[in-house]
Amino acid sequence: MDERIVVRLVLNGEERSFRVAPGRRLLDLLREDAGLTGTKEGCGAGECGACTVLLDGRPVPSCLVLAASCDGAAVVTVEGLGGPAGSHPFQRALVASGGVQCGFCTPGLVMTGAAVLEAGVTAPADQARLLSGNLCRCTGYVKVFEALRRAGEDGDG
Amino acid sequence: MNLPVEAVLRPRDLGEALSMLAEDPSAVPVAGGTDLVVQLRARRRHAPVLVDIGALGLDRIAVEGNALVIGAAATMDSIARSAAVREHAPALATAAGQVGAWPIQCRATLGGNLANASPAADTAPPLLTAGATVTAAFPSGQRRIPVLDLFEGPGTTRLAPGELITSVSIPLDPVPAGARRVDRFVKLGPRREQIISVVSLAVRAALLADGTLADVRIAVGAAAPTPVRAPAAESVLEGRPPGGAARREAARALQEDIAPIDDIRAPARYRRLAAAVLLDRLLGEISHG
Ligand SMILES: Cc1cc2nc3c(=O)[nH]c(=O)nc-3n(C[C@H](O)[C@H](O)[C@H](O)COP(=O)(O)OP(=O)(O)OC[C@H]3O[C@@H](n4cnc5c(N)ncnc54)[C@H](O)[C@@H]3O)c2cc1C
Ligand code: FES
Ligand code: FES
Numbered sequence: 001m002d003e004r005i006v007v008r009l010v011l012n013g014e015e016r017s018f019r020v021a022p023g024r025r026l027l028d029l030l031r032e033d034a035g036l037t038g039t040k041e042g043c044g045a046g047e048c049g050a051c052t053v054l055l056d057g058r059p060v061p062s063c064l065v066l067a068a069s070c071d072g073a074a075v076v077t078v079e080g081l082g083g084p085a086g087s088h089p090f091q092r093a094l095v096a097s098g099g100v101q102c103g104f105c106t107p108g109l110v111m112t113g114a115a116v117l118e119a120g121v122t123a124p125a126d127q128a129r130l131l132s133g134n135l136c137r138c139t140g141y142v143k144v145f146e147a148l149r150r151a152g153e154d155g156d157g
Numbered sequence: 158m159n160l161p162v163e164a165v166l167r168p169r170d171l172g173e174a175l176s177m178l179a180e181d182p183s184a185v186p187v188a189g190g191t192d193l194v195v196q197l198r199a200r201r202r203h204a205p206v207l208v209d210i211g212a213l214g215l216d217r218i219a220v221e222g223n224a225l226v227i228g229a230a231a232t233m234d235s236i237a238r239s240a241a242v243r244e245h246a247p248a249l250a251t252a253a254g255q256v257g258a259w260p261i262q263c264r265a266t267l268g269g270n271l272a273n274a275s276p277a278a279d280t281a282p283p284l285l286t287a288g289a290t291v292t293a294a295f296p297s298g299q300r301r302i303p304v305l306d307l308f309e310g311p312g313t314t315r316l317a318p319g320e321l322i323t324s325v326s327i328p329l330d331p332v333p334a335g336a337r338r339v340d341r342f343v344k345l346g347p348r349r350e351q352i353i354s355v356v357s358l359a360v361r362a363a364l365l366a367d368g369t370l371a372d373v374r375i376a377v378g379a380a381a382p383t384p385v386r387a388p389a390a391e392s393v394l395e396g397r398p399p400g401g402a403a404r405r406e407a408a409r410a411l412q413e414d415i416a417p418i419d420d421i422r423a424p425a426r427y428r429r430l431a432a433a434v435l436l437d438r439l440l441g442e443i444s445h446g
Contacts, residue, residue, distance in 0.1 A: 003164060022207075023162035025194070044158075045195050046261055047351060058234065058263035064194045065264065066187065068165035069209050112260060132350035133258020 005068045012036075012080025018067070026065040027051045030077055038078035038107045042135075049134035052108035053077050059115045061133075078107035081114055088114055089154060093147035101138035109134040113148050122152050160197045163205040169212055171323065175296045177208050178319035186210050186321060188230055189264035191257070192273040215268070215323055218242060224326040229268025229291075233280075234259070236267060246327050248283035248342035248359050255279060255344055258351040268322040271307060274314045274383070275353075281308070281384035282359035283342045285376035287327045295320045308383035335366035339443050343435050344378075346422075354379045355423045358435040364443065368398045375407075379422075380415035380432050387414035390436065400444035407440065408433040 004019045011034060018033050030036045030053065042050035044063045051062045054076040081088045090113040093099070100106050109131070116130045127148050128141075136144065166184070168174035178184050185204040187193050188211065196202035215230035218239045225245045227236060236242050237254035256265050256279050270280045271291060284304045291302050293316055304325070307314050316322070332338045340361045346352035357378035362370045373394045375387040389410040397403040417428035 005165060021159045022165045023160035023197075025158065025160065028158055044198065046191055046257065049258070049260060052260050055263075058232075059260040060264045061191075061260045064190050066160070066162075066165060066190055066194070066207070066209070068167065068207075069187070069190070069211055071167065115259075129350065130259045133260050 005071075007067050007071050009070060009072075010074040012076055020067050022068055024067040025063055026053070026055075026067045026070055026075070027062040029067040029070075030062060030075070036077050036079050040104055040107055042104070042108075047133075047135075048105075048108075049112065050105055050108045052111045052134065054111055054115060057115070057118070059112045076111070078110055081110060088151075090114055090117060090148060090151040093151040093154070094144065097143045097147040097150065099139055099143040099147040105134060105136040105138075109136065109144065113144075113151070116148065117152055124149055127152075158198075160194065161200070161203075161205070162197065162207055165207045165209055167209045167212065171213050171215070171294060171321070172296075174208055174210055174213055175294060175319070175321060178321065179296045181206055182318060184208050184319070186272075188266040188269040189232065191261055191265045192269060192275075210268075210321065216266075217324075220245070220329070223329050225329060227267055227325045227327070229322040229324055230266050233257075233262035233265045233267070233270075236280075237262065245329055246283065246287055246340065248286065248340040248361060249280060249327070251342045252279040252283050252344070252357070252359070255342075255350070261351070267325055271304065271325070272314055272316065272322055274308050274310075274312050276311050276381065276383055277354045277357065277379035278384065279342075279344060279354060279357055279378065282357050282376035282378045283340070283361070284325065284327070285384060285386055286340070286359045286361035286374040288330070288374070289325050289327045291322050292324045292326065293320045294323045299323070301326075305386065310382045330372075332363040333365065333371070336363040336371070338362075339364050341439050341442065343439055345431050345435060353422065356380055356417075356428050356431045356435060358432060358439065360436070360439045360443070362394070362399075362443075364399070369396055370394050370399055370443075371396065375411070375414075375436065377411070377415055377432055380417040380428050382416070382418075385414060387411055389413040394440075398444065399440045404437060404440045404444070408437045411436050 040050040042048035184206040215228040233253040344354040344357035362373040417425040
């Protein structure tokens with residue numbers, strides 16, 4: 001019983017292999033097996049967005065994803081978002097705009113926001129709609145939306 | 158945390174998946190997991206053996222002959238963005254773009270939404286109005302089931318154990334010359350995003366050059382044990398313009414078509430009022446172009 005499963009990932013650009021229990025969630029593989037505790041667990045039920053990571057480039061709630069389903073996939077977490085240049089433009093804009101308070105929602109939020117920018121979505125209403133699954137109980141969202149708009153406009157700046 | 162699962166099997170093609178499901182009667186397919194993982198975690202469902210259907214290549218969306226064919230593993234995100242879906246089944250594109258929020262849409266699949274058989278499944282009303290059929294595969298063959306006949310009750314379908322939905326087909330029925338196809342979906346809940354519908358409604362019809370409706374189809378979600386068509390409201394509207402008296406009569410007739418219940422999200426009485434308002438709203442939009 002509980003035959004362990006091999007999961008190979010390109011995790012934040014690096015090839016990694018994990019042996020996990022069949023019921024392992026991607027969230028726990030990241031936090032506990034890979035030690036990447038940037039990704040947070042809020043609700044554990046797909047509703048808050050705190051656990052959002054990029055799976056093959058798309059934002060997904062890692063609390064609802066079976067690690068076993070990810071074999072061969074590319075995963076990016078908040079730790080791998082910025083690359084060698086440092087932080088991602090949306091991260092810098094969040095800091096500059098005051099869009100971070102307690103910070104619990106931030107790692108998930110920046111993943112969805114980065115995907116919004118990557119998808120080339122610039123209309124503020126569409127940006128807000130795509131971010132609507134990332135709940136934040138501190139900021140009231142205004143500065144978050146402002147940061148995303150700025151990051152989109154500034155491109156790399 | 159680990160989910161209460163003893164094995165996850167990862168077949169590489171449909172045949173392998175079907176034989177895995179046939180060999181072990183306790184095996185359950187998993188696609189995006191956005192329903193199943195929630196149920197497993199809450200111990201509302203016992204499924205010790207999962208068969209992951211994510212690598213079977215069932216995510217294609219294409220026009221094939223006279224039908225728009227959407228693979229069962231196509232995600233809501235890919236359906237909402239698909240040019241073919243937006244052209245031929247715009248109400249389905251709208252509904253897919255309103256399932257949960259974006260990260261959910263990037264995981265949630267069409268097959269999972271249908272097989273989970275929630276009365277509130279948002280893709281069901283637009284598929285009912287489009288006359289869609291699912292193709293279901295089992296080890297010795299496959300069959301087609303109209304979406305209307307797929308649902309048995311809340312959470313139950315007429316799929317046999319081990320049977321897999323492989324795709325959903327939407328017939329490309331042309332509208333008469335000079336007519337325009339209208340195909341719309343609307344849902345109501347306490348918030349615009351990331352909510353399960355309190356009521357949802359789809360309308361598909363041909364709007365003829367003289368301003369009247371033909372081939373009117375209406376479907377309602379979360380207002381009966383399964384998503385349902387609304388024949389009484391449909392027949393009120395057939396051959397009439399979508400505004401004026403027909404609009405009011407249809408909203409009234411709709412009450413005969415639905416059988417809502419009281420639950421955690423809303424009382425039945427509210428659902429009845431809300432369904433009438435949603436139909437009224439869509440007919441208003443249609444009559445104003
Ligand atoms: C936060 C949140 C918000 C949500 N919001 C909405 C919403 O607004 N509207 C809505 O309709 N739904 C909503 N859902 C429910 C869910 O996301 C959808 O029903 C989704 O489409 C399920 O697809 P899946 O691929 O994740 O299914 P899974 O969880 O993988 O599977 C669901 C069920 O279908 C079976 N199954 C899956 N694929 C197949 C197949 N091809 N053949 C046969 N059986 C199959 C599985 O065995 C399981 O029983 C929400 C869920 C969450 C967590
Ligand atoms: S912890 Fe995953 S969505 Fe809340
Ligand atoms: S900054 Fe506190 S939850 Fe968003």
